[in-house]
Amino acid sequence: SQQGEEDPQALSIQEGENATMNCSYKTSINNLQWYRQNSGRGLVHLILIRSNEREKHSGRLRVTLDTSKKSSSLLITASRAADTASYFCATASSRAYNTDKLIFGTGTRLQVFP
Amino acid sequence: DGGITQSPKYLFRKEGQNVTLSCEQNLNHDAMYWYRQDPGQGLRLIYYSQIVNDFQKGDIAEGYSVSREKKESFPLTVTSAQKNPTAFYLCASMGSGTDTQYFGPGTRLTVL
Numbered sequence: 001s002q003q004g005e006e007d008p009q010a011l012s013i014q015e016g017e018n019a020t021m022n023c024s025y026k027t028s029i030n031n032l033q034w035y036r037q038n039s040g041r042g043l044v045h046l047i048l049i050r051s052n053e054r055e056k057h058s059g060r061l062r063v064t065l066d067t068s069k070k071s072s073s074l075l076i077t078a079s080r081a082a083d084t085a086s087y088f089c090a091t092a093s094s095r096a097y098n099t100d101k102l103i104f105g106t107g108t109r110l111q112v113f114p
Numbered sequence: 115d116g117g118i119t120q121s122p123k124y125l126f127r128k129e130g131q132n133v134t135l136s137c138e139q140n141l142n143h144d145a146m147y148w149y150r151q152d153p154g155q156g157l158r159l160i161y162y163s164q165i166v167n168d169f170q171k172g173d174i175a176e177g178y179s180v181s182r183e184k185k186e187s188f189p190l191t192v193t194s195a196q197k198n199p200t201a202f203y204l205c206a207s208m209g210s211g212t213d214t215q216y217f218g219p220g221t222r223l224t225v226l
Contacts, residue, residue: 031213042204042217092213104157
């Protein structure tokens with residue numbers, strides 16, 4: 001079963017605005033990652049945050065992680081039309097039996113209008 | 115899409131036929147994965163392999179089979195037993211000691 005659930009399912013904004021998407025998960029994790037998928041393409045890794053981290057930045061991306069609430073958020077600042085894509089969170093379980101699988105959420109479809 | 119290739123990009127199959135999707139990587143990664151993605155949905159894990167000559171079932175393995183005879187290659191066969199095979203199939207790989215997966219461009223399979 002999918003562990004990550006993202007909110008909102010779809011988001012439309014104007015260029016220059018910020019976009020925030022959220023991810024919730026159910027069990028303990030080693031890390032949480034965000035991926036981007038352009039329509040009809042493979043996924044591209046954006047950023048990884050470990051369970052002992054609370055915030056991480058990469059360029060215009062800011063990720064937060066709240067393990068007490070089992071949730072994460074991805075903020076894209078000063079959005080561009082080229083940011084139009086689907087964004088997925090993925091969690092790596094902390095269960096000892098296997099830490100090499102990722103569980104993907106259902107994704108947020110972001111549309112940025114010029 | 116990194117150093118992972120998938121072929122073909124589009125594939126059409128008649129009901130009752132088996133079909134094999136190719137996935138090759140030149141990243142020297144030990145682990146490889148196959149996912150299925152349906153329209154507007156997330157990724158579901160079909161099979162994965164952490165080392166040559168070994169693989170494990172994922173969440174939706176029924177109707178699929180894989181092999182891992184070479185480190186670089188992890189082909190997926192969609193058998194006639196798969197009841198609803200039309201979907202977008204993604205292959206990924208991951209290096210040892212890392213947590214990041216690298217994805218291929220995908221194969222869109224349509225059953226006619």
